[in-house]
Amino acid sequence: MLAPTGSTRLAAVIGSPVRHSLSPLLHNTAFAELGLDWVYVALEIAPGSAIEALSAMRTLGIAGFSVTMPHKEAVAAACDELTADAAALRAVNCVVNNGGRLIGHNTDGDGFTDALATELGLDPAGLRCVVLGAGGAARSIGLALARRGAAQVAIINRTVARAEEAAALFPEVAVVVAPGEAATFISDCDLIVNATSIGMGAEPADGADVPFDTELIRPEHTVVDIVYRPLVTPLLAAAQVRGARTANGVSMLTHQAAIAFTLWTGHAAPIPAMSAAVSSMLVD
Ligand SMILES: NC(=O)c1ccc[n+]([C@@H]2O[C@H](COP(=O)([O-])OP(=O)(O)OC[C@H]3O[C@@H](n4cnc5c(N)ncnc54)[C@H](OP(=O)(O)O)[C@@H]3O)[C@@H](O)[C@H]2O)c1
Incomplete structure (x- = not known):
């Protein structure tokens, strides 16, 4: 990973519990592979606090959120705009911060x-x-x-x-x-x-x-x-x-993350590197 700089962009997964999440590994591997000045972290957000997390996203200028349990429905209700899939499912697993306007996607x-x-x-x-x-x-x-x-x-x-x-x-x-x-x-x-x-x-x-x-x-x-x-x-x-x-489930996990990665960064995701990183963590 590149050392963060003054212009480093930030993305994060919000959830509870979230410390077991493989998303930081997937996204930081992808940023490193493409040499992008981005960092991805896991944020433990208590149940019921999704709206505050979205407000913080706007205030702090966080570029992207992945959303996991138990916040997918609450985030869908609070985004400024939803894609057709996210609206139908009433669940969001990816938020794009478009200049303070939060767009909710479901990439699963x-x-x-x-x-x-x-x-x-x-x-x-x-x-x-x-x-x-x-x-x-x-x-x-x-x-x-x-x-x-x-x-x-x-x-x-x-x-x-x-x-x-x-x-x-x-x-x-x-x-x-x-x-x-x-x-x-x-x-x-x-x-x-x-x-x-x-x-x-x-x-x-x-x-x-x-x-x-x-x-x-x-x-x-x-x-x-x-x-x-x-x-x-x-x-x-x-x-x-x-x-x-x-x-196996690594393929879906990697591809849903790859869609989020592209929505945030505008770059095609390095899927083989992401998949290899996560598979090596999960060896039986
Ligand atoms: N690979 C990926 O990218 C990816 C993405 C999302 C989820 N997942 C995995 O997919 C699984 C489901 O996730 P989810 O978010 O859909 O969870 P969920 O909303 O909690 O749904 C769980 C489903 O499993 C059923 N189930 C649980 N225990 C069962 C049992 N003992 N016998 C029969 N049915 C049982 C539930 O049936 P009832 O309705 O009867 O309770 C329900 O249909 C999890 O293992 C999760 O880790 C993988």
């Missing part, structure tokens, strides 16, 4: 589809997709798949009411599938995306470390797990054994 969905294109050469147009989960990440991914022409996006979630809320964002291609009826949809689809938190870290108390019966996976499937700790989740390990094409 485009990060996911950019990752599909780059890592797997996959275009969602015409694909039958299954998205497991109905939280913030699943909604962004489902919306992005629908916008890119997916033929169907089946949403399977433990809490069916949340799946119905997600489906309302892209009703033309969404199908809500109860967990008990998932098998047919999974067998017949092209792309399976795990957007639940199943597979992260320690095995949960109920013992399920994969989000569905992995015997359903065929070599024709593409399986993406957006969980990135561990790099190879039990779902990805099973999918690889069964001959499916796979991608």
